[in-house]
Amino acid sequence: MNRRELIKAFASAVPLTVAGRVWAAPATDARLLVVFLRGAYDAANVVVPIGSDFYRTARPTLGLAKPDAGNPNAALSLNADWGLHPALRDSISPFWAKREIAFVPFAGTSDDLTRSHFETQDTIELGQAAGGSRDYRSGFMSRLASELTRVKPISFTDQLPLIFRGKTQTPNIGIASVGKPGVDDRQARLIKDMYAQSDLASSVSEGFRIRDDVYRSVSEEMTAANRGAVSPRGFELSARRIGRLMRDQFNLGFVDVGGWDTHVNQGAATGYLADRLGELGRGLAGFSEEIGPAGWRDTVVVVISEFGRTFRENGDRGTDHGHGSVYWVMGGGINGGRIAGEQIKVEQATLFQNRDYPVLTDYRAMFAGLLQRQFGLQPPSIQRIFANVHAAELGLV
Amino acid sequence: MRDASVWTTLASRRVCATVGNLHDELDSMEPTILDKFRLGGIAFLSGCAAAILSSGPANAADLSPHDLIFLDRLTFGVNASSAAHLQAVGVERWLNEQLHPLANSVLPEPAKSQVDAMADVHKVPFDVAMSFDAQAKSANQVADPDQRKAAQQVYQQAMNDRMKQAQARSILHALYAPDQLRQRMTWFWFNHFNVHQYKANLRIFVGDYEDRAIRAHALGKFRDLLVATLRHPAMLRYLDNTDNAAGHLNENYAREIMELHTMGVGSGYTQADVEALARILTGVGIDVKAEDPKLKPELQSQLLREGAFEFNPARHDYGDKTFLGHEIRGRGFAEVDEAIDILVHHPATATHLAKQIATYFVADNPPDALVQKMAQAFKATDGDIAAVLGAMVHAPEFNASLKPGTKFKDPVTYVFSAVRLAYDDKVILNTLPVQNWLNRLGEGLFNHETPDGYSMTSASWNGPGQMTLRFEIARQIGSGSAGLFKPDAPNAVDKPAFPLIQNALYFNGLRQTLGPATLAALDQAVSPQDWNTLFLSSPEFMR
Numbered sequence: 001m002n003r004r005e006l007i008k009a010f011a012s013a014v015p016l017t018v019a020g021r022v023w024a025a026p027a028t029d030a031r032l033l034v035v036f037l038r039g040a041y042d043a044a045n046v047v048v049p050i051g052s053d054f055y056r057t058a059r060p061t062l063g064l065a066k067p068d069a070g071n072p073n074a075a076l077s078l079n080a081d082w083g084l085h086p087a088l089r090d091s092i093s094p095f096w097a098k099r100e101i102a103f104v105p106f107a108g109t110s111d112d113l114t115r116s117h118f119e120t121q122d123t124i125e126l127g128q129a130a131g132g133s134r135d136y137r138s139g140f141m142s143r144l145a146s147e148l149t150r151v152k153p154i155s156f157t158d159q160l161p162l163i164f165r166g167k168t169q170t171p172n173i174g175i176a177s178v179g180k181p182g183v184d185d186r187q188a189r190l191i192k193d194m195y196a197q198s199d200l201a202s203s204v205s206e207g208f209r210i211r212d213d214v215y216r217s218v219s220e221e222m223t224a225a226n227r228g229a230v231s232p233r234g235f236e237l238s239a240r241r242i243g244r245l246m247r248d249q250f251n252l253g254f255v256d257v258g259g260w261d262t263h264v265n266q267g268a269a270t271g272y273l274a275d276r277l278g279e280l281g282r283g284l285a286g287f288s289e290e291i292g293p294a295g296w297r298d299t300v301v302v303v304i305s306e307f308g309r310t311f312r313e314n315g316d317r318g319t320d321h322g323h324g325s326v327y328w329v330m331g332g333g334i335n336g337g338r339i340a341g342e343q344i345k346v347e348q349a350t351l352f353q354n355r356d357y358p359v360l361t362d363y364r365a366m367f368a369g370l371l372q373r374q375f376g377l378q379p380p381s382i383q384r385i386f387a388n389v390h391a392a393e394l395g396l397v
Numbered sequence: 398m399r400d401a402s403v404w405t406t407l408a409s410r411r412v413c414a415t416v417g418n419l420h421d422e423l424d425s426m427e428p429t430i431l432d433k434f435r436l437g438g439i440a441f442l443s444g445c446a447a448a449i450l451s452s453g454p455a456n457a458a459d460l461s462p463h464d465l466i467f468l469d470r471l472t473f474g475v476n477a478s479s480a481a482h483l484q485a486v487g488v489e490r491w492l493n494e495q496l497h498p499l500a501n502s503v504l505p506e507p508a509k510s511q512v513d514a515m516a517d518v519h520k521v522p523f524d525v526a527m528s529f530d531a532q533a534k535s536a537n538q539v540a541d542p543d544q545r546k547a548a549q550q551v552y553q554q555a556m557n558d559r560m561k562q563a564q565a566r567s568i569l570h571a572l573y574a575p576d577q578l579r580q581r582m583t584w585f586w587f588n589h590f591n592v593h594q595y596k597a598n599l600r601i602f603v604g605d606y607e608d609r610a611i612r613a614h615a616l617g618k619f620r621d622l623l624v625a626t627l628r629h630p631a632m633l634r635y636l637d638n639t640d641n642a643a644g645h646l647n648e649n650y651a652r653e654i655m656e657l658h659t660m661g662v663g664s665g666y667t668q669a670d671v672e673a674l675a676r677i678l679t680g681v682g683i684d685v686k687a688e689d690p691k692l693k694p695e696l697q698s699q700l701l702r703e704g705a706f707e708f709n710p711a712r713h714d715y716g717d718k719t720f721l722g723h724e725i726r727g728r729g730f731a732e733v734d735e736a737i738d739i740l741v742h743h744p745a746t747a748t749h750l751a752k753q754i755a756t757y758f759v760a761d762n763p764p765d766a767l768v769q770k771m772a773q774a775f776k777a778t779d780g781d782i783a784a785v786l787g788a789m790v791h792a793p794e795f796n797a798s799l800k801p802g803t804k805f806k807d808p809v810t811y812v813f814s815a816v817r818l819a820y821d822d823k824v825i826l827n828t829l830p831v832q833n834w835l836n837r838l839g840e841g842l843f844n845h846e847t848p849d850g851y852s853m854t855s856a857s858w859n860g861p862g863q864m865t866l867r868f869e870i871a872r873q874i875g876s877g878s879a880g881l882f883k884p885d886a887p888n889a890v891d892k893p894a895f896p897l898i899q900n901a902l903y904f905n906g907l908r909q910t911l912g913p914a915t916l917a918a919l920d921q922a923v924s925p926q927d928w929n930t931l932f933l934s935s936p937e938f939m940r
Contacts (some may be wrong), residue, residue: 195719
């Protein structure tokens, strides 16, 4: 029985009932990492509509060449219509070949057209309808956590993001800057003693445990580095740490990566965006390596961003705020190597408001479908996470 | 158990230099202003400079745990000088001072001089915005994209500087202004009328917003406070009302006025009321151009400008509206005044505000009876904030809440109370470490993205990662001066300072509020730094 059949079996199993509450049938070791590219990455130059002549017209300086084995700066072929940015040649292409990554073009917020980073990031993290009054203390990953049993959520961020705010108590840890804790073991023990009889006892001891686990995991990596291994930096460093922690400790994670708001000189096959992409790709590959083959089989990584950018380049060799984006879904057990979800031909006539990709797959519908399959969640659970949302069946897990 | 005072004598060898400095400072002061607590502190810490001052420690019986918690609850944290003042004037006079302070907060000279040196602090938003707009315009006109980017970065950096200065001003007030309750209410109202510094150019406005819109009205009439926020460019930009015009409605601000600022969510207004208020608010916005907008002659008398605030009649929807059951005749800015009156006098507003204030000062779920008394005071005094606070403090439910461990401190209160306790009235010279601690703890000043403001309930702040981080910051504050006495300037010298927490106030009062587990842990401290870290990490200091 392979992973997909296993999940199907769980999904159809009779849900367990504990004290009147229907619990999701636990999909054993399922893990989910959501990677948020803050700033709205230029999806059209990453998963490139190579079949579109309009693409090259619209992007005279930024456009990537059609796949060409002899040209290192050309897009890499995904299928007849789509290509991949060459900065992802060594990191992400191999996943495509192994069918461990799928791309969902024309994805985003169907009901938030503000094109404001601020608004739309909130919209996605809350996972609530964009109109009307929203509950800012209820992020969708927090709601997801409360639907799962044996969940170990964590946010790999300096602060607890909106997406994890809510009833579940999710720890956060700034993964890029883990240093040796200043509070030493003796002080930690004395502090735990002070709290032993207090209502915060478990929060305090759990906090020290996570801190020590994270630090131990980071120390291992430093030992490795001392043996001559090349030390990764930036997002790759964070992603590798996250991989080790999600291998051993946590099964529901969130991390964000900034720096995608490319209004000026974003570059084409090389340049600013290419550098950021290279780092992202190395990070995700590093994550997969660190979580290990067994962990990777049970893991789904979803890469999202608040919106896409203008399909046409602007006067500054950059792109402005747009609408539809392209989401990534990765994992050792996914049905990848595909461009998933509803699609249309990319040409001027199909642009949204004659400037952007439209949104054909709503982020909530996509997540609802993924979560339903990956964690074996029943429709009432899905409705509690995303009210009034019809799950999109993309056949990815 | 090791006797604490003996331990202090041992420990004080490590801090002799610091204590020596303090002695020098104290020697130069008039004895009459040396309160008995501080004298007590010297007596305890005189292990290295044998009994410089002859006065004995204060009478421990003078400082009841109840009074200390009372003081702690209504200020940004108890310290020796504030305890001495409460002791000197008595609870009722102290409360009267706090509820009815001088018109402007008076900072001690070393804090005031830091504020006075800040750019733009004495300018109005109109002038600040004009000069920043000019800078932005010239940056955007640079032809070369890379040079333009550099010019834009200079502009951004200037805005960041104003933002840090605004935070510094806020911190200096919170730590050192004697009208502490007004400072607590300033934080509370800023959070209630939250704006986020990183939206658009708000970094240049947040300081003025806090100083002139919020702090100036923090203890006054709620209506004046609401109107001050409504006329401030920070709010008009943050909630987009400056984009709200007849035919292009933007409901954002109208909705939040009702949902957050006045009546509260679920209090009976409808979407139709939101739209009506949005229409009433059309034309209320910002104008930082010197010349008036071009208007038809018949509208010119309707134009209102005051600083950056503008009511532009050409953008106003002059139709009649029905708002919360009232027929409002379309006639210009007078509609806004009328709607504000309706909102301020709505019973839901009194209850909503009373509940928010009680949540901030008393408990995550404040007793209904307390909320009702406060709401009653609000209605009886036409929304007098000081009267609402007076009603709260005099209610038996408030008194009953003055027990150790009832109210978990949010990060802002935690950090401010630690710095106040550690350095008392020795004014810090650099607030950046404090700004960083607050940001790391997730409650940075002016840094909440969404209009609902930071959560005031404990569950939002006492998670595992958050507790561990607090202990790290307890260690930073407890172990040394942590950069607080090194001015943020090139080649600045770090002035010697040490947090003196185990002082007379501790022995004469705070110690009595600690439970056996905490006392047992403190007894195992191996140095003053260690003792401070443990004390600031204790469950009692978190509350």
